[in-house]
Structure formats: structure tokens, C-alpha cells
Amino acid sequence: MARPLIADVDLDALRHNYALARELAGGSRALAVIKADAYGHGAVACAGALEALPAGRRPPAFAVACLEEAEALREGGIVTPIVLLEGIFEAQELARVEALGLWMAVHSDWQVEALLAYRPARPIPVWLKVDSGMHRLGFPPDQVAAVWERLSAAPAHATGLLLMSHFATADARDSAYFDRQLACMQALAHRLGASLCLANSPATLAWPQAHGSWVRPGVMLYGSDPLEQPSEASRRLEPVMTLRSEIIAVRELAVGEPVGYAGRWRASRPSRIAVVACGYGDGYDRHAADGTPVLVAGRRTAIAGKVSMDMLTVDVTDIPEAGIGSEVVLWGRSRHGAVLSVDEVARHCDTISYTLLTGILPRVPRHYSQRT
Template sequence: MSRRPVAQINLAALGHNLQRVQQLAPASKVLAVLKANAYGHGLVKVAQALTAADAFAVARIDEALALRTAGIVKPIVLLEGFYEAAELPILLANNLQTVVHNELQLMALEQAELDGQLKVWLKIDTGMHRLGIAPEQFAEFYRRLWQCPAVQPGIRLMSHFCCADIPGSDKTEQQQALFQLLCSDKAEQQSLANSAAIISLPQSHADWVRPGLMLHGISPLPNQSGQQHQLQPVMRLSSRLIAMRQVQAGETVGYGGNWQAKVTTWIGVIAIGYGDGYPRHASNGTPVWLEGREVQLVGRVSMDMITVDLGECPTETIGAEAVLWGPELAIERVAQCADTIPYELLCNITPRVNYQYLTGQ
């Protein structure tokens, strides 16, 4: 019996979720965001499965080169752009597109002596205040990029919402209005909508949408599940019950003794912990799906193990499968119990977990 946790990645569910994006934004092209190892699902495998996407987006050049090495030929956009001028020939040789979001990048393009031209996305900071040029810089950047010999004609215009996951946010309306004020008279293709905006702000879809989290079947909106948006979970994280013991009323379990049994009960030990990426700060009561029923986490999460309350008369035996999140148990619930977000849970999965890719329904 293997004690190694397993992350099953359902590629059919991934395809279903892409179709759902296309249903929600039928007039838009899809720039599928695969940064951070495709949100912990496996960069290359996910890209190979998303054959219906129009292009891929990653954060950094090493991610893009990994896709090219694996034979991915679709357009790839670097969301953080390039870091130094020496990378520009690499971008050109690998047919990579770059976001431009600051003066240094613009100057590097103007000074570059390349054998071809690069496709550029100009990012405008409409209120996120992370990456992007200031609105008052837009006219100058737009003009200089059009005049730059290293840049392909037809730059693309983009921005990023900071509060799209907060329904009714005035900030989102302000950002969209500012972007439209700057870009409405431009013929170039435009992109604003991330996963949250794809679902809740159809007026922001524009020419390109940028789904990330929702491709993996998870809701980007608070207190909602992917199922509510007709999405299917892609990852099923599971492990095994490796020990059982009875504890008496008043006895404690785990480091610090922060959980105390109120009655005599059975405790189950499951082979997963923060060394595998399970959240260390998951609280007592966090749900775990154990062979057809929901049990609760008790005691602190250890590096390699968690403990759950099996009740007074458990029917499970050692070797029983435990699902930490997946179709049986929404990851959104687990994230809430750990005072975090699903993004972090997915990205924190470590190499100790065995990945299995499923192609069937």
C-alpha cells in the first residue's frame, strides 16, 4: 500500500471548463493562464490538453520555454514581460509575446537590433497599482510602440481588475470606465477579464478573456463553488488512512494538545501534511471525505500526517481512501477553514505528491 498522496488531474474536466469559458464569452478569444505550474496542475500536461485555447499566458520566461521545449506551438504571452534586454532575442527566437508595463522595457525595445518583430501587449494600470503604465503615460507609450521597429504592428491593450471578485465593486466600474476612456478610439484588440470578470462582468469580456482559476473548476468568487458556475473540479487530492486509535474523553491529540476529546472516540491518521502541501493552518473541523462520509480534522496538521475524528463506532479500516479536495469535497471549503484561498492550496502542492493524469470522463 503506497502512503504517497495522489493528485489526480482530470483532463476531461479541464476541457469541459474551457468550453464553459467559451460559452460565457462566445465573442472573445481565450488566453488561458498557466502560470505557477498551471496553478499546481502541471504546466505541460495542462497546455497539451487545452487544444481549444487560442493562446497561453505565463508569468516568466522559463515557463514559456518549458512549453516550447515540450512542443507547444500556440502563441505564448509573458504576463510580467521581459526583465532585461538580453532576453529579447530569446523571445524572438521562440515566438514569444511580451507585455510591456514600464519605461525600461519600452527603451529596451527601442534600442534593440533584432532580426524580426515582437508582438507586444501594452498594460495600463487602471487601479490595481501593481504592473502597468500610468494612464497619463498611455498616449506616449502607444505612439512610441507604434513607431518602434522591433514591435509588430497591432499592439494589444490590456489592464487587470483588482476587485472583480467583489460583486458590485465601484472600483471595478471605475477601472473599466478609465480603460474605455483611454482605449475606446483604438482599433487594437483589448483584454480585461480574468476568471471573476468572465463570470460576473460580461460587459468586460472584450476581444480576449484570461481565465486561470476557473479552468480548474474552482469559483473565483467568494462563498461560491465551481459547481454553481457549471464548472468541474480538475484536481482530486487523496491519501490513505494509515492508523487508528481510540482516545478517551479528556485526552488531547497532536502537537500542543489543541484538540481535546469530549467523549471516547476513534482517531484516524491520514498520510498527508504540510510537507505535501496540505495547509498547516487548517483548523479543527476542516472537512475530509473518507470513503463515503465526511469526517473532521482534529489537532494540528503535521509535516506528514493529519488526524481526523472517526467517531465512536467507525466502519473504516486501515488503507481507506481519504479525499482532501476534489469532486467529493470542494476545495473552496477547505480553503475557508485554513483562512486562505484555493489558489494558494493548489500552488503549494509539493513534489512528494504523485500526479496522475486521467483522460477519460
């Protein structure tokens, strides 16, 4: 019998979440961000499920972080345009960008120089990255017009020019900094007559004024709510990954008995402790606190004791039917119908859903399901 830990990936839920992004985007085009192996879900499988949608409902483009991620998609049979969100990392990559038919962000002077020195058979679609306030990648606003003019004057090298930027606080209720970034980008777009790609997942969900010509939903596609406060729209998201395992042992503990390394958790009553096949060696967060929620046989309970490399322990005192082989859901949808949000689990780990989803390691098999 194989170890029972698996990551179930519901491709119908992925399609539902993408359809929600398209609905919210209105007249904007919605690319699908599938970087970091589709946030841990499997980029080729997820891209394939979205690419198989009927014309008019499928993504007009995918987005990844780097050339290697794009190459994996092409090798997996994906033909949809792919945007390199960080562009190239060295000039020699331009030949592969051209050969694979990729689009690319340009955020630095050296990238501009490399592109203008290259002689593509067909111009490469370019998205010009602006640092509107995130202060990671992008040209300062006062340099954008000059770069835009250089690229516009080189139609044999660059085509499809638009402006892109990234919001630092679109997930927050306080919109002051968001408003400042948006105003900066709208002013540049008006000055240059440029299209815009600004809206990440939280802006797609909550800030329609930022949708521009393109939105680029990422973590929302996988069912995670990126907003500080859930909205009517974000409550419609469906979990895509269910991290599912089983109980492999049960222990009876007397009052005062400890569990796990350092005895962090001690029984305050006669307790039943279940051992679950999942640990930080699988990517489950070692920082999960006592009380981190878990579903056992469809009922809520909690982690008791420190997470080990291959196992964790949960309190099943109040779930008398729980025993060896009982289903354990670390996040996602139980076969009994209950749902545990990855966002709730992340809060107990003092992190965000992105780290949990992308942290699931290759030794955890991905099982894909779809009805269509």
C-alpha cells in the same frame, strides 16, 4: 507499497472548464492562464490537453508569468503562442522571446526602451499593460497614449498591440471600483482604437461587459470559484485536482484525550481518530483549523488536531467502516461520488484556493486521467 498520497488531475474537467470560459466569453478569444505550473496541476500536461482540442475549441494562446515557464512549455512540445504576463525581466531575454515565438506584456519604460533597441527578425507581439487601479504593474493612464504611439510607430519591433489591465475587485459583489477601472480602460481603448484584454476568471464568469477582445481565465480552469458569491456559471465548474490519500493508522481515544502537537483538539466523547498520510511537508496548509472538512470513504468528517509535516488526523468516530486503507480526499472528487470544494477547505485555512493548489509540493505525484 508507495506512500498513498497523490494528486489526481482530471484533464477532461480542465477541458470542460475551458469550454465554459469560451462559452461565457462569447465573441472574445479566451487564452488559458497556466502560470505557476498550471496552478500546481502540471503546466505541460495541462497545456498539452488543451492544445489537443479540435481546431476552433483549443486556446489561441497560453499565458505564463516568466520566460522560464514559457521555455518549459516549449521544451514539452507546446507550439501554441504564449504570452509573458510580466514581460521580460532584463533586456537580454528578448533574444529568447524571439527564438521561442513568444508574446509579451510591456509595463515599464525600461521594457519599451529595450524592445525599441532590439532588432528582431520579426516584430514581437506586444500587450501594453495599464495600471487602471490595481497599482502593481502598468503605465498610468495618462502616459498610455504616448507609449502606444511610440510602439505603433515601430512596426519592425512591435506588432499586435492591445491594451491589458487587471481588476482588483472583480470577485466582489460591490462593483464600484470595478466600474471605475472598466470605464478607464474603455475610454483609453476608444481614444486609441485599441483592443482590450481585461477579464480574469471572476470577470469572465460575472462581468460580460469587461470581456473585450480577449479574456484570460486562470483559476476557474482548475475548478475553483473565485467569486464572493457563487453564480449560475461558476456552479458549472468541475474540480480538476483531487488530493487523495489513505488512512494509515487508527487510534481509540477516551474522553479528554488530546491529539497532535500542543493537544489543540481533545475528545469530547469516546473517539476514533484516523491518521492520514498527508501533511504540510506535502503542501497541505498547516493553518487548517479543527473542523476543516475531509472526505473519508466518501463521507464528510473533519480534521482533529494540528497538521504535522507528514501526517494529519481526522475524526472518524461516526464512520465506523473507516479503517486502514480507506480513501481520504483532502479536496476534490471521491471515488464514492462526493465532492469537496478546494474553496471550502481554503476558507477553513484562512486562505484562498490558489495557495492550496499551487502549494502542493513535488514529492506528491501527479496522476493524469482523461477519457478522450
